[in-house]
Structure formats: C-alpha cells, structure tokens
Amino acid sequence: MKYVAGLCIAGALAFAACAHAQTIYPLDRAEILAGAKFDLKVEFPSAPEQGAVKVTINGQDADKALGKDATFVSREDGGDYSAYWIRGAAITKPGKYTVEATAGDRTASVGWEVFDTGAPKAKNVILFIGDGMSIAHRTAARILSKGIVQGRYGGELAMDDMPYMALVSTAGTDSIVTDSANSMSSYTTGHKSCVNALGVYCARNKNTLDHPKVETISEIVKRLRGMAVGVVTNTEIEDATPAGMVAHTRRRSDYNDIVKMFFAVQPEVMMGGGSPSFLAKSTPGSKRTDEDDYIKKFEQAGYKFVSTKAELDAAKGAPKVLGLFNTGNVDGALDRMFLKKGGVAKFPDQPDLTDQVKASLDILSKNDNGFVLMVESGRIDKYSHSLDWERAVYDTIMLDNAVKLAKDFAAARNDTLVIVVPDHAHPVSIIGTYDDDRPGQQLRDKLGVYAEAGFPNYPPANAQGYPDKVDVSRRIAFMFGSYPDYCDTGHPYLDGENVPAVAGATKGTYVANEKYCTVPAAARVPGNLPPADAQGVHSGDDVLLTATGPGAEQFHGRIDNTRVFRAMATALGLAPGSGK
Amino acid sequence: MPRPLSQPLPLAGERRRHRRRAVLLSAAAAILLPAAAHALDATPLQFDQLYKSFGVRGYEFSDALAALNGKPVTMRGYMAPPLKPESRFFVLTGQPLALCPFCQSDADWPADIVVIYLRSAAPMLGGGEAVMVSGRLEVGSWTDPETGFVSQIRIVDAGFRRA
Incomplete structure (x- = not known):
C-alpha cells in the first residue's frame, strides 16, 4: 500500500501500515476484471466530517467516476473513524486507475489495474481444488495408485499429465499463511483477502456481512453471460472452499x-455434506x-433434492440438483470403500x-452458454490437519479420478479449460519407509532412509486406483512438519x-x-505448535497448479493465487465488449 | 447469528482437569438433589433409544421417546463442560466430551444431546463426569429465551447425582 502523509511514507513492501493513514479498499495493486462489481470503501481515521474528505479516481470525484452515489458514515460502528462507501461499483474500461483519499493534509493512494480479457477462448471452466494438497500428497498418491519399480512409476496421475503448470503463491492480505477461505476467495474473485474471509476485503466493520464485497465468478458468469454454475465438494457445502x-x-x-x-446465487448444481444449516x-x-x-x-426453486448416491443416479435429466449426502462432511474414500x-x-x-462430477457434467453441459464447475476434494486438508496421511492420500487419488473424468469430457470438445490446484499447502514430506521387519523396539528403529527406505509394499491398485490394503509391513514414512503433542x-x-x-x-x-x-513402538512427540x-x-509454501484446454497456456512460472481467477476470466472472455 | 448448537458451551475438557475440579466441588456435588420422588416411577432412558434415524433431512425421534414425552425418566450420561460453576442447566452427552473427535474449524455437539434444566441452580461438575439425571422428559424443539440455545430433547424439573 502506498501512503503519502507527512512523515508517513511507505513503499509497496511496507509491513506496518501507518497508523494514521486512510485505508482504501480494494487494496493497492488490486487486479479487477473489467465489468466485475466491487465495493469501494475508504476508512478515514480520527473520524473526520464528510466535508473534510475527498476521494478521487484518476483525479475525478469517485462517485462521478463510478457513476454511483457515495455514502458517508461518520464514526462507523461507533469507531474512531469515518467511512466512505460506494457499493456495487464496476469499471468497464480497462486500464490503470489511481484512487486518492484525502482528509485535511493526509492523502493515501492506491493503484488498481482494471483488466481486459479479449475474446472467449473457452466455453466452460472446470476448477478442481485439492484442499491442502501438497507435493507429498501427490507423490504418495502416485506411489499408491500407479506403483513404482526401480524408480519409475507405473503410470501418470491424470492431474500430472497436463501440458501447463505453474507455481502458485497463496499468501493473503494479512499473513504469509492462508486458510481455505481467503485462498478460495482469491480464485473466485481475483482479489486477495484475509484469514476466515470470503468474497470481501477485511475492513473494520463489526458485522461480518458488512465488509466491502467483491463479486465472485459464479455471480459474474450468471449475471453477464447466463452460464451455469456447479459447486461440488465432499465437505459440508457451507465450508470455506465451496462457499x-x-x-x-x-x-x-x-x-x-x-x-x-x-x-441467492442459485448454482444449478450444489453437492456436498452439511444438511443441518438447510433445516428449519x-x-x-x-x-x-x-x-x-x-x-x-x-425444491420450490426447481431443484431436485437428493441425499444418497442412488437418488443422485435417479436424478438424471433434472435441470438443477441440490445434493446433501451427510449431515457433516462426506466420508473419505478410505472409509467409504475399505474401512467402513x-x-x-x-x-x-x-x-x-x-x-x-459425472452427474454435474450431465446437468451443466446442457447450458448452451457454458458453465463453471468447481470440484473440491476437501478432506485432503482435513485429514492432514488430523495427521492422518493415508486418508488424505486416498482422497487425493479420488480427486485424480474425478480429474480423469473431466479430462475425458474436455478431450471430446476443445472448449473446456480444466485446472487442478490446491488452495494452500500443508507442511508434509515423504522421508522414507517404516518397515515392521527392521530390528528394534522404537518407531525410529523401524524407519529406513535413503537406500534403507527402498520401496513400500502396498498391493497393486484396484481398478479405481486404490490399493485395497493400506496397513502393509513396509509403509511410506509420511511426515508432518507441524503438530501438537501427540503419539506417532x-x-x-x-x-x-x-x-x-x-x-x-x-x-x-x-x-x-x-x-x-500404548500402541507398540509408538513415539511420544512433543508438539512444536x-x-x-x-x-x-x-504451511505458507507455494502449491502446484496444472491445467489443460483453451486458456491453460496462461499458466507458467510463479503466479499469485489471484491470477487463477484472471486466467479463468480471460479464458471465458468475461470483460465487456470481448466479443461475446 | 451464532450457530445455536455450536456456540454456547465450549467443548474443552479433559479427564485430569475434571478430576481436579471434581475434588474441589465434591462437597457440593455429593449432595443428592431431591430426585427420589421421580426416580420411583421413572422410566430409565438410554442415549441409543432417543432417535430412530439421523438423516440428512433431519433426525427422527424414536417411538419410545415420543411415548415418554411428559413422563418422569432417569438417564445416565456425561455432563458436558459447563460454562459457569453454578447453573440451572447443562448438556448431557452419551459419551464424555473429554475426547474431542471434532477438532475441526468448528467444534460441534454430538447429534444426540439432552439438555437438563434443573429445579434450581446447582454447582456443576467438571465436564466429562458421569451423572444420573432424573426429571420430566420434554420432546420437541425449544429455544431457551435466555441463551438462545435450541434443544430437541430436555429433562426438566431435574435433579442429578454423580454416577
């Protein structure tokens, strides 16, 4: 953020914002899709009166520049600041914009880039989120699913076998480490946000629903293009990623x-768990x-409601589907298919x-205007939180199976961008194997590293890509870098x-x-958290994105997470006057 | 608005702590609240008898539970970690909440809780203590006007003792 106020001059890399500077939302260096809606908010410290403040965009009064009335809230929420608002604004002309907020002798300014997209390249976008999916999950999924002999894998994961790849940085506006809310928000709005926040900038408002909003891709494609939207997850549907x-x-x-x-948005397809918040x-x-x-x-809005796989199968032909399959999260692949x-x-x-995913593609592909489908394998993250890597990796394989379906769908038509990306990382790594046959009584005695690790002895995967036995005698040693006190x-x-x-x-x-x-050889590990x-x-580590289809060529090198939105918007050609 | 079943009472609790608190409170807790009048003709009720299903569209009360509505019952369970040292109500759970299976982002109550409204405020035990409750069963949604806590199954005019 650039603040220019007396001695309070800070560059774009300033860590500590000047205590007395105005804050302008969207923040400095925001990338805004031309035509997408956002709330402009300026917070003026020390609660100046309306007559003492001025907000301009490229030198013109902001309300005139945006063609919308501003509201001024003196001492908003009883705080020691005043707020200037223009809600639901949009800028259709691409270019660089400088926003200045002045109160007395203090001026703050931010720069925005309003970006164009050019003509549509893709009709549909399928965005896969492997929640918390880190490199080790991916490698372990490949080992378990494809096998490895003499250092060579028996096959490729569908998500690896894609022509484009990028390293994605996930930090939010408040921290180097993100959560699934603000990270997903970056993908769906193109704006960064803070931990726990969705579709808003984190301002000083007391009411959680009053913060300055930015439009989501679902809202944009429905409003501007009449496209269909699908939100599919195996977590509660209200959880951060689908939300x-x-x-x-x-x-x-x-x-x-x-x-x-x-x-309010009415995605044509909504599937996940979390029914209790739908019940009176x-x-x-x-x-x-x-x-x-x-x-x-x-149901009254035309949705077919389904609560089991059988009901979902029977819902073929329904124009809209709401599927809630569990009161909490849908169970993971390892529990559903093997351990029960x-x-x-x-x-x-x-x-x-x-x-x-199969059912979603059937429904969504009927929309002539195209669709945006988000599919999350959400328990890769949840099982990594609970230090339960096998469950996380089985759900990584499940994600890959779903990606395979989408690739097959897309291969038959050259109009669908498929993206696979985690929303953030976990601190996880594969460091060797645990072998029950190694001598010794302690867990560390059972650990083989380097040449001693060799290869694990999971049985070959079944037709769905899962080994049907996970508790084998020589297992992957999958380590977690952050943990409470626990027994490993x-x-x-x-x-x-x-x-x-x-x-x-x-x-x-x-x-x-x-x-x-009390499990034999269990190691008592003092927490490091x-x-x-x-x-x-x-963890704040970057994550790996792979993509295929029209528009996928935008992904290369290192990008910020907001670029995923920009690439989807560009592939779909969502800016006004882009030829659609 | 807070989610009614996830906010009012924290789930924190662990046996060691409960033991220590139980010692401190033992004098008070040892007082058997006058539940004897109910206990004579009361029907023992168990946690696995409350619902016949836990479906996506909502839970279904069991026929046995519905039949006992308004009648005196006794129930053994575990006191959930209370908010205050002395209270007129607490949550009874089928398993001690010392083990937290839901340490996800939003801690949550188990599906089959029973809310106990005592005849008068009483000192609470540490969370996770086994208790025997007796009182009159109330079945059906009710929102506590003081706390906003929504409950489906309650035992009211209740007394309890350690079990």
Whole structure:
C-alpha cells in the first residue's frame, strides 16, 4: 500500500501500515476484471466530517467516476473513524486507475489495474481444488495408485499429465499463511483477502456481512453471460472452499448466512455434506436459528433434492440438483470403500466425488452458454490437519479420478479449460519407509532412509486406483512438519480418523491423545505448535497448479493465487465488449 | 447469528482437569438433589433409544421417546463442560466430551444431546463426569429465551447425582 502523509511514507513492501493513514479498499495493486462489481470503501481515521474528505479516481470525484452515489458514515460502528462507501461499483474500461483519499493534509493512494480479457477462448471452466494438497500428497498418491519399480512409476496421475503448470503463491492480505477461505476467495474473485474471509476485503466493520464485497465468478458468469454454475465438494457445502463460490462474509463459520447466499446465487448444481444449516430450526438436527427450510426453498426453486448416491443416479435429466449426502462432511474414500469407519454406518450410500462430477457434467453441459464447475476434494486438508496421511492420500487419488473424468469430457470438445490446484499447502514430506521387519523396539528403529527406505509394499491398485490394503509391513514414512503433542504410531488409523490431541488440563490447551501412546513402538512427540493448537496447521509454501484446454497456456512460472481467477476470466472472455 | 448448537458451551475438557475440579466441588456435588420422588416411577432412558434415524433431512425421534414425552425418566450420561460453576442447566452427552473427535474449524455437539434444566441452580461438575439425571422428559424443539440455545430433547424439573 502506498501512503503519502507527512512523515508517513511507505513503499509497496511496507509491513506496518501507518497508523494514521486512510485505508482504501480494494487494496493497492488490486487486479479487477473489467465489468466485475466491487465495493469501494475508504476508512478515514480520527473520524473526520464528510466535508473534510475527498476521494478521487484518476483525479475525478469517485462517485462521478463510478457513476454511483457515495455514502458517508461518520464514526462507523461507533469507531474512531469515518467511512466512505460506494457499493456495487464496476469499471468497464480497462486500464490503470489511481484512487486518492484525502482528509485535511493526509492523502493515501492506491493503484488498481482494471483488466481486459479479449475474446472467449473457452466455453466452460472446470476448477478442481485439492484442499491442502501438497507435493507429498501427490507423490504418495502416485506411489499408491500407479506403483513404482526401480524408480519409475507405473503410470501418470491424470492431474500430472497436463501440458501447463505453474507455481502458485497463496499468501493473503494479512499473513504469509492462508486458510481455505481467503485462498478460495482469491480464485473466485481475483482479489486477495484475509484469514476466515470470503468474497470481501477485511475492513473494520463489526458485522461480518458488512465488509466491502467483491463479486465472485459464479455471480459474474450468471449475471453477464447466463452460464451455469456447479459447486461440488465432499465437505459440508457451507465450508470455506465451496462457499467461496458464492459467499461474502468476513467469517467463514457464518454457515446459515452462507446457505442464504447459495440460495441467492442459485448454482444449478450444489453437492456436498452439511444438511443441518438447510433445516428449519424446529427440525431435530437443525443448526439454523430461524424456521427457514432451505431444502424446501430449493425444491420450490426447481431443484431436485437428493441425499444418497442412488437418488443422485435417479436424478438424471433434472435441470438443477441440490445434493446433501451427510449431515457433516462426506466420508473419505478410505472409509467409504475399505474401512467402513467414520460416518459410513449412518450414511451407507454416499456418492464418490466421481459420481458427483459425472452427474454435474450431465446437468451443466446442457447450458448452451457454458458453465463453471468447481470440484473440491476437501478432506485432503482435513485429514492432514488430523495427521492422518493415508486418508488424505486416498482422497487425493479420488480427486485424480474425478480429474480423469473431466479430462475425458474436455478431450471430446476443445472448449473446456480444466485446472487442478490446491488452495494452500500443508507442511508434509515423504522421508522414507517404516518397515515392521527392521530390528528394534522404537518407531525410529523401524524407519529406513535413503537406500534403507527402498520401496513400500502396498498391493497393486484396484481398478479405481486404490490399493485395497493400506496397513502393509513396509509403509511410506509420511511426515508432518507441524503438530501438537501427540503419539506417532507409524501405522494407518484403521479404527477411524486420527485424533492426535485432546484438551489439556489448562483451558484452551491440548495434549497427546493417550489412546495412541500404548500402541507398540509408538513415539511420544512433543508438539512444536502453540499449545492452543489441537492439530497440524497449513504451511505458507507455494502449491502446484496444472491445467489443460483453451486458456491453460496462461499458466507458467510463479503466479499469485489471484491470477487463477484472471486466467479463468480471460479464458471465458468475461470483460465487456470481448466479443461475446 | 451464532450457530445455536455450536456456540454456547465450549467443548474443552479433559479427564485430569475434571478430576481436579471434581475434588474441589465434591462437597457440593455429593449432595443428592431431591430426585427420589421421580426416580420411583421413572422410566430409565438410554442415549441409543432417543432417535430412530439421523438423516440428512433431519433426525427422527424414536417411538419410545415420543411415548415418554411428559413422563418422569432417569438417564445416565456425561455432563458436558459447563460454562459457569453454578447453573440451572447443562448438556448431557452419551459419551464424555473429554475426547474431542471434532477438532475441526468448528467444534460441534454430538447429534444426540439432552439438555437438563434443573429445579434450581446447582454447582456443576467438571465436564466429562458421569451423572444420573432424573426429571420430566420434554420432546420437541425449544429455544431457551435466555441463551438462545435450541434443544430437541430436555429433562426438566431435574435433579442429578454423580454416577
């Protein structure tokens, strides 16, 4: 951010914003799609009166430049600042814009780039998100799924076998480490945001729904082009990644509001878990605070509601589908297909991500204007938080199977951009193998590194790409770089997802879950995270994007996460006057 | 608005701490609240008898539960970590909440909780303590006007003792 105010001059790399400077949203260096909506907000510290402030865009009063009335809120939310707002603005003419906010002798300025897209290259975009999918997940998935002999793999993952690749940096406006909310928000809006925020800049507003909004790709393609939108996940549909397609909130846990936002945008396909926020308050199992029955509302809006794989299969031909397959997250591939743990007993007929993608493509491809489909394999992240790598890697294989379907769909037509990208990384690495046959009593005795590691002995994968046995005698040694106090067993968790730590004696702290400490050879590992963390955390590492189809050539080198939005918008030619 | 079942009471709790707090509170907790009147003709109710299904469209009360609505019951369970040392209500769970299986971003209650409204405010035990509750069963959605806490199954006019 560039602040010019007396002694308070800071360059674009300033870490500490000047305490007295105005803050302008969108922030400095924002890239804004021509024609996309955004809220302009300026916060003036020390609460000046309206007559004392001035906001200009390229020298012209901002309200005139944007053709929209401004509102001025003195002491917004009772704070010691005043706010200048122009909500729902858009700039259609591409170019460089300088926004200046002046109060007395203090001036702050930011620069925006409003970008053009040129003519459409692609009719459809399919965006796959491997939530938290890091290089080690990918490598482990390749080892388990394709096998490895004398250092050569038995095949390629569908997500690896793509012509274009880029390294994506994921940092947000507030931190080098992002969460799934602001990272997804970057992909769906082209604007960076802060931890826990979706479709907004993080301003000073007290109400989580009042922060300055930026339009999502779902809203843009529906509003401007009448395209269809699909949101498909195996997490709760209100969770950060799927919510990023439609939501505008500073707080990702606003589930009930997020359901309302889904209803406002009405993606033609919505699938995942998380039904309780769709149920009226009086229905047992509801988490709503009102009597709105959103399953009914969606049905009344023409959606076919499905809650099992059988119902999903039977919904062929429906123009719009809402699928909620679990009250929480849909169970992962390892539990659904092999171990039958987690919620599988309660929800025995949950679809696989591939079933969801197949059904989605059938429905969405009927729209002559094209579609944007987001598909998330969301528990790669959740299982990495719980230090349960086998479950995370089985869900990486599941993601790859879904990518294969999309590639097959796209191969038959040269009009679909397919992107596979994580939203952030986890600190994970493969360092060797654990071999039960190695001598010694401790877990570290069982670890082979370098030549001692050799290759693991998982059985060959089945037709879906999964080894049907995961607890073999020589296993991948998959390490987590961040952890609470826990006991590392070096074995997969066959009885259900790992719970590494439990609440400790001091309120708000966590200690090792003793359940695992009595497993033979288990290693007691003192946590390296703050004691308040119960699970592993995200890392700030860059992540790997692969892409194929028209527009994929935009991906190369290192890019910021916001460029994923820009590339999708460019492929679809979303700027006004782009020939569509 | 906060999500009604995820916000009001924290899930933190661990046995060691509970033991220590239980010692501190033992004098108070040992007082058997006058539940005996109910206990004589009360029907014992168990957690696995509450619902017949936990479906996506909502949970279904069991026929047995519906039949006991308004009648005296006893129920053994675990006191969820309370908000305050003394309270008129607490959450009863089928498993101790010392182990937190849902340490995801949003901690959550298990599906089958029962909210206990005591006849009068009483000192709480540490979270995760086994208790025997007796009182009158109430079935159906109700929003506590004081806390906004939404419950489906309650035992009211209740007393409890350690079990």
